[in-house]
Amino acid sequence: MAKGKYLDWITKEGLLKIEGWARDGLTDEQIAKNMGIKRQTLYDWKKKYPDISDALKKGKEVVDREVENALLKRALGYEFTEKKYESVLMSEEEFYARRAAAVNRYKLENPESTAEELKVVELGVSRYKSVLVEEKTKEIAPDVTAQIFWLKNRKPDVWRDKKETELSGGLNVSNPYEGLTTEELRKLARSEKHE
Numbered sequence: 001m002a003k004g005k006y007l008d009w010i011t012k013e014g015l016l017k018i019e020g021w022a023r024d025g026l027t028d029e030q031i032a033k034n035m036g037i038k039r040q041t042l043y044d045w046k047k048k049y050p051d052i053s054d055a056l057k058k059g060k061e062v063v064d065r066e067v068e069n070a071l072l073k074r075a076l077g078y079e080f081t082e083k084k085y086e087s088v089l090m091s092e093e094e095f096y097a098r099r100a101a102a103v104n105r106y107k108l109e110n111p112e113s114t115a116e117e118l119k120v121v122e123l124g125v126s127r128y129k130s131v132l133v134e135e136k137t138k139e140i141a142p143d144v145t146a147q148i149f150w151l152k153n154r155k156p157d158v159w160r161d162k163k164e165t166e167l168s169g170g171l172n173v174s175n176p177y178e179g180l181t182t183e184e185l186r187k188l189a190r191s192e193k194h195e
Helices: 012-023 028-035 039-048 050-076 092-109 115-123 144-154 182-194
Strands: 078-089 128-140
Touching: 012 028, 012 050, 028 039, 039 050, 050 078, 050 144, 092 115
Parallel strands: none
Antiparallel strands: 078 128
């Protein structure tokens, strides 16, 4: 596909690539680079060609949903199974059986394989196998920060930090100088100045 020509990018194949890059989490700038165009050109094409805009939105929506699901999972807490494996030396019989199976599988997939290729396959089989030695169910506690983030965004009227309070009624302020004339206020100010 020629890079940079919009006609190539509004084909089914081109739109699928754009959607895939968006789903993979690439930024618009990275997608534009993959397309062989400048970021501004991609913005112009998004306005001009709805198919390109839709492909980007569709791809990003998948990733957004995955992140939302991960945030919710973290907010609620979850369980998972942790498995520990150990490498154990196989018995001679098991090793030779596994090696023969690998060679036979290779022969089936590559009917015209050479003796050298089969030797490489034989040498590639390890004498060790992985054995499950421990399996534990672990619990991840709910994450308060994830809960707060979720609630502030999903229920902002209830969970936002800034609360608005409406007051009713009057405000009584006692003014000790109320009722004094301008001359009386000046006289009072001069007397305090001399003290």
